[in-house]
Amino acid sequence: MNKVRTIIRKEWAEVFRNRMVLFSVAFLPLLMAAIPLAIIFASRGSMTTDQYGEMPAQVETFCPAELSGGDCFQVYMVSQFMLMFMILPLAIPSTISAYSVIGEKTSRTLEPLLATPITTLELLAGKSLAALLPAIAATYISFGIFSLGAWIMIPNPAVFAAMMDARWLIAVFLVGPLLSLVSVNVSIMISSRVTDPRAAEQLTALLVVPLLAVFFGQFAGLFVINRELILYGALFLLLIDAILIFLSTQIFQRETILTRWK
Amino acid sequence: MIQTENLTKRFGSTLAVKGLNLSIEQGEVFGFLGPNGAGKTTTVRMLASLISPTQGRAVVNGFEVGRQDDQIRRSVGVLTETPGLYDNLSAEYNLRIFAELYEVRDPAGQVEKYLRMLGLWERRFEPTATFSKGMKQKLAIARALLHEPKVLFLDEPTAALDPESARLVRDFISELRREGRTIFLCTHNLDEADRLCDRIAVFKTRLLVVDTPERLRQQMFGRKVVFHLRNLDEAMLSKVSELPFVSEARMVDGRLLVTLDDPEKRNPEIVRQLVMEGAEIQFVGELRYSLEEVYLRLVRNDGAPAT
Numbered sequence: 280m281n282k283v284r285t286i287i288r289k290e291w292a293e294v295f296r297n298r299m300v301l302f303s304v305a306f307l308p309l310l311m312a313a314i315p316l317a318i319i320f321a322s323r324g325s326m327t328t329d330q331y332g333e334m335p336a337q338v339e340t341f342c343p344a345e346l347s348g349g350d351c352f353q354v355y356m357v358s359q360f361m362l363m364f365m366i367l368p369l370a371i372p373s374t375i376s377a378y379s380v381i382g383e384k385t386s387r388t389l390e391p392l393l394a395t396p397i398t399t400l401e402l403l404a405g406k407s408l409a410a411l412l413p414a415i416a417a418t419y420i421s422f423g424i425f426s427l428g429a430w431i432m433i434p435n436p437a438v439f440a441a442m443m444d445a446r447w448l449i450a451v452f453l454v455g456p457l458l459s460l461v462s463v464n465v466s467i468m469i470s471s472r473v474t475d476p477r478a479a480e481q482l483t484a485l486l487v488v489p490l491l492a493v494f495f496g497q498f499a500g501l502f503v504i505n506r507e508l509i510l511y512g513a514l515f516l517l518l519i520d521a522i523l524i525f526l527s528t529q530i531f532q533r534e535t536i537l538t539r540w541k
Numbered sequence: 542m543i544q545t546e547n548l549t550k551r552f553g554s555t556l557a558v559k560g561l562n563l564s565i566e567q568g569e570v571f572g573f574l575g576p577n578g579a580g581k582t583t584t585v586r587m588l589a590s591l592i593s594p595t596q597g598r599a600v601v602n603g604f605e606v607g608r609q610d611d612q613i614r615r616s617v618g619v620l621t622e623t624p625g626l627y628d629n630l631s632a633e634y635n636l637r638i639f640a641e642l643y644e645v646r647d648p649a650g651q652v653e654k655y656l657r658m659l660g661l662w663e664r665r666f667e668p669t670a671t672f673s674k675g676m677k678q679k680l681a682i683a684r685a686l687l688h689e690p691k692v693l694f695l696d697e698p699t700a701a702l703d704p705e706s707a708r709l710v711r712d713f714i715s716e717l718r719r720e721g722r723t724i725f726l727c728t729h730n731l732d733e734a735d736r737l738c739d740r741i742a743v744f745k746t747r748l749l750v751v752d753t754p755e756r757l758r759q760q761m762f763g764r765k766v767v768f769h770l771r772n773l774d775e776a777m778l779s780k781v782s783e784l785p786f787v788s789e790a791r792m793v794d795g796r797l798l799v800t801l802d803d804p805e806k807r808n809p810e811i812v813r814q815l816v817m818e819g820a821e822i823q824f825v826g827e828l829r830y831s832l833e834e835v836y837l838r839l840v841r842n843d844g845a846p847a848t
Contacts, residue, residue: 285641289627296629387625391684394589394619395642396611534592538552 282397286405287412290379294409303374304413308421311367315360316428322353345437354441357429361447362494362504364422366487368459371414373483376466377476379406384474393533403531407463414459422451446506454509457516462486464523471530542567542692542723543588547597550583557583559747560597565740567691570714570724572738574731574836579745581727582622585694588725589619602692615643617692618685622700624677628670632661632680635669636687643688655683659713675706682713693717696727711737735832743839750839757835763788765828766804768797768811771821780818781811798828 294300342351383389392402426443433439466483473479497504548561558580565571575581586592588601590610599606602616626635633652640648656662659679669677678698685693698714699707707730714737717724728734734741735754742751750757770777773795781799782790786807789800797815801807804827815822 281644282642285638289630289638292634293627293629386628387621387623388627389625390591390621391619391625391639391681392642393591394614394617394621395639396614396644397642398611537586537591 282401283405283408286397286402287409290375290406290409291413293382294375294378297378300374300378304371304417307367307370308417309424311363312421312424312428314363315357315425316432318356318360319353319429319432322349322356342441346435346441350435350438350441353433354438357442358444358447359494359498361450362490362497364418364425364447364451365455365458365490367418367421368414368455369462369486369490370484371417372410372459372462373466373480373486375410375413376406376463376470377479377483379409380467380470381474381476381479384470385476389536393537399531399533400528403467403528406467407460410463410466411456411459414462415456418451418455418459446504446509449506449509449513453513454516457513457520458490460520461516461523464520464527467527468523468530471535542569543571543599543601543725545588545597545599548584548587548594548599549596550580550587550592551595556746558587558594561744561748563742563748563751565723565725567723568718568721569740570718570726570738572734572741573725573727573744574729574734574741575744576840581744582696584744585619585696585725585727589617589694590614591619615688616690617694618688618690620681620685620693620695620698622696624681626669626672626677626680626684629668631666632656632669632672633665635680636684639684640687645688648687651687651689655686659683673706675702675709678702678706678710679713682710686717690722692723692725694725694727697729698726699728699730699733707733731832731836741832743836745840754832754835758830758832763800764802764804766799766801766808766811767826767828768799768815768820769823769825770795770797770815771823773797773820777815777818777820780814784811784814787811 295304342354346354383392429442430439433442462483465486466479469479469482473482493504496502502508543563543565545561545563548558548563549556550558561584563571573581573584583592587594587606588599590601590606590613593607601613604612604616606613627638630638633656636652636655637648640651645651653662656665659682661676661680661683664672664676669680672680682695682698685695695714699710702710711733714724714726718737726734726738738754740751740753741757743749750760752760773792778790778792778797781787781797784807786803787799787801791798799811808825812822812825
């Protein structure tokens with residue numbers, strides 16, 4: 280465990296000197312918190328109660344019966360953007376992993392590291408956690424900022440409670456870390472094939488595409504993300520993570536790294 | 542300290558190391574010479590338990606490669622071909638990471654010891670990106686020594702260094718030898734190998750030869766003595782050629798070049814013979830072939846006996 284801690288500290292000391300990494304870890308969470316807050320601010324009192332009946336049918340699924348039409352619209356709009364919080368656990372680990380793994384390749388620091396008594400699992404765990412922890416922390420902080428802002432800006436506690444629906448708490452606190460793990464493992468696998476951190480980052484960024492598809496699918500009214508769907512999603516990600524962890528440990532072998540990672 | 546039996550490594554259909562048999566004693570500085578792509582780095586990687594052999598066996602410091610890899614990594618130090626330092630991090634932090642990974646008992650103390658020993662203490666907080674090649678190489682050597690390994694693998698330790706830095710590194714290797722460490726030195730610098738190594742091996746996928754530099758010279762070229770004479774002529778050459786212990790005598794650039802087995806014993810007889818023939822001898826010296834000539838002959842002939 281000490282060696283894992285050493286690797287994490289080393290990774291952070293290195294990658295956080297990179298402006299690109301710092302930007303993505305510090306700025307993205309603020310942006311993701313600001314977008315739904317801006318929606319709350321912009322949609323304050325924008326609709327009256329009697330307009331409720333003209334809204335799309337899927338809006339009703341977001342609203343408890345006691346909310347007015349305007350309140351309900353606000354909850355609907357914010358809920359659409361809650362999915363954007365899932366971009367953080369996907370984007371941040373890929374940025375960190377891309378630099379930490381390919382950085383080792385290009386500066387030829389992996390061989391001295393592998394010559395130490397560290398096990399492959401410890402090294403992989405250290406590198407994965409170094410990318411995973413900031414992503415999870417950034418997601419939680421971002422969600423925390425949003426929650427605090429929403430609590431201040433929304434006078435009606437029922438609206439606030441509707442926004443903080445259990446499905447989004449499950450998404451942020453359970454699906455988020457699982458998505459981060461997908462991102463880290465995919466980054467490590469991509470890193471074994473490419474030599475440029477930017478190429479790895481761009482390839483890993485493609486992971487955001489399915490998330491955007493879900494976002495636009497819900498926005499277009501094709502489906503509604505409910506608690507069951509999120510839980511099924513979490514189970515699916517758990518399975519994907521298990522497969523990816525197995526694959527990345529197979530790829531991340533001392534001999535493979537030294538002789539094939541060029 | 543290091544024993545290998547039929548050590549072999551294949552990468553797919555490529556044979557990188559073929560049936561290597563070596564036995565290296567404790568405290569020995571062992572030079573491992575060979576052209577680029579000969580399999581030197583692959584050999585070091587196998588002996589340092591970084592990659593596994595395809596066939597054969599190797600025991601390093603009493604531990605068997607492939608079975609006791611963790612113990613091997615704890616007891617050997619490896620200086621890789623390139624320093625491989627974290628350029629954004631300070632010299633002190635670079636060493637600190639490795640002291641922790643090697644589970645050194647007093648990481649701060651060991652880091653200080655080697656930074657001071659190699660003259661880097663004053664610049665310990667500077668990022669290594671600002672260091673010269675020589676300083677980086679010294680830092681990489683310090684990193685390989687933090688856990689006080691009994692066996693050191695040094696892959697091209699003075700490559701790309703200026704003469705002053707190279708000398709500093711060589712002096713440091715000599716110091717390590719005095720401490721009784723076993724050093725496995727891969728180098729292209731034959732003068733360095735000649736000066737530092739107790740024995741050398743010439744390697745090109747397979748072991749071509751292994752011996753002390755001096756004995757290799759003798760095996761390849763025999764011993765040659767040069768006689769500088771003021772008045773060398775054919776008669777003198779003919780008289781010396783007739784001596785039974787002389788293998789060959791030639792005139793080269795006005796000097797007499799004699800090949801023989803035991804110059805210490807036979808030189809007085811040759812001198813006597815030449816003086817009797819009226820020769821005015823200016824001086825006598827042994828012609829010493831460089832290790833480079835030995836190496837090139839071996840590598841070009843692929844280890845076959847010299848022609």
